[in-house]
Amino acid sequence: MLYILFTTGKCNLRCEYCGGSFGENEVPWKVQYKLDDLKRLIEHDNEATIAFYGGEPLMNPNFIIDVMENIKVKRFVIQTNGTLVRSLPEKYWKMFSAILISVDGVEEVNDKYRGKGAYKLAISAANYLREIGFNGDLIARMTITEDSNIFRDVMHLLGINLFDHVHWQLNFIWSKKWRNLNEWIEQNYKIGLKKLFDIWLNELRNKKVLGIAPFQGILKRILDGGVAPPCESGVNSVSVNTNGEIIACPIAVRENWAKVGNIRNNNTLNLKSMITEPCTSCEYFKVCGGRCLYTYKERFWGENGFKITCDVTKFTIDLVKNNLYEILGYIKNAGIKVDEVKYPSFNNTVEIIP
Ligand code: SF4
Ligand code: SF4
Known part of the structure; x- marks a missing residue:
């Protein structure tokens, strides 16, 4: 199972997505x-994996x-x-x-x-990790x-030759509604995604x-299936708040539905998939798995926002699904094992569906 540990609610940046540190009453700083x-x-x-999370987890290196x-x-x-x-210290890295x-892509957008x-700090960290000999993912x-x-942005990050993998999450529903969401999806995102897929x-x-x-x-997910949601929140992944509360998803520090236990109790966790309809009847369910439990529960952009997100998800899945035959053929011709292409080999907090 994946255990996401908050080391602190404190962060030294104030990114627009989350606004910086959590309040002490939500995620205490110690x-x-x-x-x-x-x-x-x-x-x-x-089979336990521990993932350090925050705030900025390195604000509390001693706990790590x-x-x-x-x-x-x-x-x-x-x-x-x-x-x-x-x-x-290097030894721990x-x-x-x-x-x-x-890191979000080119400097201008990131900053x-x-x-x-x-x-610059993110890229310099990646350089440093390679310099000291980190050879993991x-x-x-x-x-x-x-x-x-x-x-x-993806090609930029791959081109730096430091990262093994690039993953992204769409900043949908977390933020205020986008100015031109439909236009961005149709004229920017889908076109770019298709181009990216063609290169892949x-x-x-x-x-x-x-x-x-x-x-x-x-x-x-197409080949092996998996649990719902793909990040496994509440099923094979839990997050431990600094106050000891155990929650399904690390974003849901305030939501009652997300509480699955408390570290001071007898550690019986209330684990189950919380994704039901309309996802379970959806033809994309096996792969999509409801995409994100938090979005599924908290529909900040309403039903229409949920549908827009589904549309983008289906488009992304179709890129792979509609080319499965070719993908498997190329893998075979290349003499590569399918397992080297499937990712991740364990739940490393990459949520799979953007
Ligand atoms: S595409 Fe939408 S409805 Fe279908 S499984 Fe995914 S989130 Fe649920
Ligand atoms: S994908 Fe959604 S449910 Fe999963 S960890 Fe991220 S915010 Fe939580």
């Missing part, structure tokens, strides 16, 4: 439970070190903005299986939303806004696997 409570929750699980020194798990993951990369660095200088974790150009397919034909996580993740 961890309020004991390490023994965490051990009891996690150590019986032979404590956990990495004392809790035995199969894998460690971290999602960071990269600005404080030097606050954790090398223990991670996956490191996700938040518009994340603050001036954030791009380095992932560029993008947030897509109406200033993004998916083709330009062409590279596969040339025996090269481009690390575009959504295409690889969708391929995996």
Whole structure:
């Protein structure tokens, strides 16, 4: 199972998507439970992955070190903005299986939303991790806004030759409604996505696997299926708030529906898929899995917003599904194992459906 641990609610950036730190009453800035409570929750699980999360998780490096020194798990993951990369000694960086660095694409777009200088710090963190010999999965974790150009921004990040994978989430429903949402989807996003997919397919034909996580993740879901939602929130993934509350999804720190337990109790978690209709009857359900539990529950943009998101999801899935025969043929011709193309091999917090 995936255990996402908030190390603090504090963040040193104020990105427009989330507005910076959580309030102390939502995600306290210090961890309020004991390490023994965490051990009891996690150590019986032979397949456990711990992912450090925040706020900015590196605002509390001592907690990360404590956990990495004392809790035995199969894998460690971290999602960071990269600005404080030097606050954790090299030894610990090398223990991670996956490191996700938040960066949205070209500098101008990134810094518009994340603050001036954030791009340079993120890229410099990725460089530093490579320099010290980190050889796990380095992932560029993008947030897509109406200033993004998916083709330009993904190709830019792949072109830097630092990241193994690029993944993105659409900043839908979290923010105010976009100025020209439909126009952006039809005239910008879908066109760019198709172009990106064509390059991915062409590279596969040339025996090269481009690390575009959504295409690889969708391929995996088409071939293997999986739980709903694809991020496994509330089923095989829980998040532990610094106050000890255990929630299904790390975004849902305020929502009652998301509460599945408390670290100080007997650790019986109330786990189940919370995705039901209309998703379970949808022909895309096996692959889409309801996309995102939070969006499914909190329809900030109403029914119409939900439908718009579904339309984009279906378009993305179809790119892979309608070319499955060719994809599998190219993989075979290239002499690559399908497992090298399917992604991720374990839940590393990449949500698969953008
Ligand atoms: S496409 Fe929409 S309705 Fe269908 S499974 Fe996904 S989220 Fe649910
Ligand atoms: S995809 Fe949605 S439900 Fe899953 S972790 Fe992200 S916000 Fe939560």
